[in-house]
Amino acid sequence: MELPRLQPLYEKYKDQGFEIVAVDGKRDTERATKFIEENGLTYTMLENAEDDAEIVGSVFKVRAYPSSFLIDRDGKVMYFHLGFEEGDEEHLEEEILKLL
């Protein structure tokens, strides 16, 4: 899983106003907490809600994981990325820099 590869980006840019919010769409609390601890992830990690309150599928229409959206300072969704392969973090960094 690629979430640990976001940690360096977070540390590099958080002082310039960069945030990461990761939402666990499958609500696998036990695995998730273990994963967060093992990988020393310090950005915001949330859990999808259940049933009618869930937002991952109904609001964000996520069909596959990982799905990522980059939001600019005005709250507009400026970039969407599906999947996360080797080297994607460089591309993501370019997109972050355009918005910072």
Add this chain to the structure above:
Amino acid sequence: MSRKTAILALVVLVGLAVSCAKQEPVDPAAEAFASLREAWSEAETAEDKTALAEGYLTSFADTEYSGSMASAIIYYRGHEMEDPEGAYEFVSKVLENIEDPEQRFEVGMELLGLSDSVEVPLDVAQVANDLGAVRPLTYNEHQQVTETAADMEQWMVAEEHAGAAIELATPETYRADYPDREFTDEEVAERAQRRKALSLAYDGWALYNMGESETAFARFTEADAAGSVSYVGVPNTPLYKYWGRAALSEGEVDQAIKLLGAETVFGEDGSSSKSYLREAFEAKNGDQGDFDEFLWATRNELATPVDDFELLDYEGNPVRLSSLSEGNVTLLAFWFPT
């Protein structure tokens, strides 16, 4: 041995086999698969996973697991280890030993998926027909044949199977495909529509490449009406890519720019449309205008405000997205722990 004795001997043998089976109900292939699964969770590298899958297929070529093992080899050895030739060579030898038509189809389709990088002497229509001779193909199988044939530019095969897929894209078929799952009527209807939109997009593209542009554009329009859009407002099918490329070839530059622009900035596979968008942009502007500026403007024009939400963190505290994102640049990532 007289015929009677032979039959008696056979009965005894069968009885022996049955009693053995009762005492020890072990299928070696299933047992080996169970230990492979255990080893798989420990395997860290593509090399490890390839070795496990190849080891399994060397011992048990023709089982219900052949398709998934072949797919693992093609993924890990072919893509991750960048050895498509090696993956092809191994899996194509395995295919020679497979008789089960279901597995022959699965493995055959996996091999055909390599045709971008390896010369695969299989005939996609034949692979589909071999299974079709045993039972009708499912929606997913028709769609898989369509996509593979389209990759190989075998447009008539793609068109035939896209047409069959469209016919099967009904709520009833969707429900029948997943008998163990409980879906509401709305869910089933929505998924059937999604299937239909996907197959229509491919059908349109195949028809366009066969020179039937009028029917092709009708399919694209139908796909657009049938399909839903992603959160960022573009279809989650290759519709805009294919429709945009067809429009570009027809000289419909403005339409091409609109479709390929949206797909390039917000499509699931947007980067694959970028060169066609550039072509359309240049066709319209000559060497005037800056393509990167245009891309940025397109992005700004199509971008919409994010929906705010509140969810719990792992300590149970409610956290509102806007409390973090306001005034900041925010990456919102949906994931699941593996």
